[in-house]
Amino acid sequence: MTTLSAHQLVIDIPGRSDGTALNLSVQAGDIWGVLGPNGAGKTTLLHTLAGLRQPRSGEIHLDGRNIHQLRRKQLAQSLAVVFQERQDGFPGTVLETAMIGRHPFLAPWDVETASDLLLARQSLDLLELAHLEQRLVSTLSGGERQRLAIATALCQTPSLLLADEPSNHLDLHHQVQVMELLQRRARNDCGIFLCLHDLNLAARYCNRLLLLYPDGRACWGAKEDMLSLSALEALYRQPLTLIEHDGQQLFVPRASESPR
Ligand SMILES: Nc1ncnc2c1ncn2[C@@H]1O[C@H](COP(=O)(O)OP(=O)(O)OP(=O)(O)O)[C@@H](O)[C@H]1O
Numbered sequence: 622m623t624t625l626s627a628h629q630l631v632i633d634i635p636g637r638s639d640g641t642a643l644n645l646s647v648q649a650g651d652i653w654g655v656l657g658p659n660g661a662g663k664t665t666l667l668h669t670l671a672g673l674r675q676p677r678s679g680e681i682h683l684d685g686r687n688i689h690q691l692r693r694k695q696l697a698q699s700l701a702v703v704f705q706e707r708q709d710g711f712p713g714t715v716l717e718t719a720m721i722g723r724h725p726f727l728a729p730w731d732v733e734t735a736s737d738l739l740l741a742r743q744s745l746d747l748l749e750l751a752h753l754e755q756r757l758v759s760t761l762s763g764g765e766r767q768r769l770a771i772a773t774a775l776c777q778t779p780s781l782l783l784a785d786e787p788s789n790h791l792d793l794h795h796q797v798q799v800m801e802l803l804q805r806r807a808r809n810d811c812g813i814f815l816c817l818h819d820l821n822l823a824a825r826y827c828n829r830l831l832l833l834y835p836d837g838r839a840c841w842g843a844k845e846d847m848l849s850l851s852a853l854e855a856l857y858r859q860p861l862t863l864i865e866h867d868g869q870q871l872f873v874p875r876a877s878e879s880p881r
Pocket residue numbers: 634635657658659660661662663664665666
């Protein structure tokens with residue numbers, strides 16, 4: 622089973638003290654959710670775990686090997702990343718963009734095979750984008766682009782998927798569809814690590830949570846141990862109401878007592 626592990630990891634946020642060194646691992650069956658307020662370092666952590674930023678200290682291993690000693694292509698054969706921000710690299714169609722997910726498996730002058738094309742089409746289908754395969758990416762709506770980024774990552778057939786705010790721009794149907802899709806992937810063969818602002822999606826779909834505070838402190842563990850009302854209120858500096866419905870915990874922000 623492919624495992625991504627952080628060992629005494631301190632992410633590098635300029636001007637911030639080290640905080641808590643992180644020791645955790647991501648593997649098939651896991652859906653990690655990283656929760657924290659704006660600026661807490663969620664994106665920085667995700668980029669650091671993906672090997673795109675150097676940590677301040679500590680190491681990240683992929684199956685026991687330091688990721689900074691692996692070639693990007695080698696890493697990309699196991700690990701896919703969905704970024705929060707994206708620019709159109711080149712003016713491609715939806716299908717061509719999904720096929721980018723196959724590039725880690727191609728030699729420099731190879732062209733995609735029929736099975737690569739099939740994988741790309743299957744990924745688009747899963748994200749309800751099949752009817753748009755010939756559209757230019759520049760013409761897509763925000764939610765369609767987000768789903769295309771997820772489809773491209775799935776087309777990479779990763780054993781580890783790191784996604785920064787995967788529910789961004791998605792309507793309610795697609796939020797549920799994407800989270801259920803990720804849950805199925807996790808059950809099959811994929812370790813998943815998500816930065817999330819939506820506490821209720823995290824409570825429903827993640828099985829492990831990491832709470833990241835703006836001063837660098839962090840705590841992590843099984844979802845059931847981390848979803849404490851007082852800990853979440855302190856994390857977001859926001860009073861919350863907890864509602865239990867159908868066996869699910871729902872967290873609703875309370876209005877300020879003295880609105881300014
Ligand atoms: N190059 C940099 N120089 C100085 N500060 C930086 C730099 N890059 C990031 N930061 C700061 O690091 C902190 C963490 O940023 P990061 O994007 O990881 O937070 P986040 O938790 O993902 O926030 P959000 O919820 O707003 O997306 C922020 O305060 C940000 O301003």
